[in-house]
Amino acid sequence: MRKRIIAGNWKMYKTMEEAKQFVTEVNERLPQSEQVDAVVCPPSLYLAALQSMTEGRSLQIGAQTMHDVAEGAFTGEVSPKMLSALHIPYVILGHSERRQYFNETDETVNKKVLAAFANQLTPIVCVGESLAEREAEKTVETVALQVQKAFEGVTAEQAKNAIIAYEPIWAIGTGKTATAEDANIVCEAIRVEIDHLYDEQTAAAIRIQYGGSVKPGNLGELLSMEHIDGALVGGASLEADSFVKMIEVASHA
């Protein structure tokens, strides 16, 4: 059985004080759950502070993005080496907002995925189709190609530990969730693609999250699906209360 993973993507929200308040509250309330990985990904400015607040706690901290090289003249960027030195376990890569607003492509996502593994970071690789692609019935084709490109040069051993987040772009921040059945169909197609690229064991081991308007009220149904192992959550991860509720739902689902 794959361990569930609920990851909050805070995007560009919260001041440092609000971020610390959230972590203090979640540290107090989070059930010591062995069954669920509970992660929040704050703006990079807060990573060091929140990482030290969560040492020895259930809550884990992830980054929202990173560059692919260890160091260099790249103003404003954060490197894999820097994240690794802070012992940050996870990094979100290729989020659709990064692809849309910051020129990330399948090629740059692939470089970052390779850099994550080279630096002991677990990548949360985001894939997902646009509304136009869904309407043209190109969902599976689009997502399979994104997976194929993101995993170029990644070994089976590495892929087994990776996380893929399936986030249909039309469901992000819109209140529109894919039905659990539709999300499961795409997550299954992703697993089949991993089987083609690697083997059955790798496909069985890799964890696949759904993302897009997930909240405490719809998480249980999504997690009841065979191929959905967790969620990547935006808006509903910003309040400690709803974040803790989602961890509770995932612990019992």
Ligand SMILES: O=C(CO)COP(=O)(O)O
């Ligand atoms: O983009 C997302 C998580 O990465 C989803 O955001 P929402 O949960 O706010 O729709």
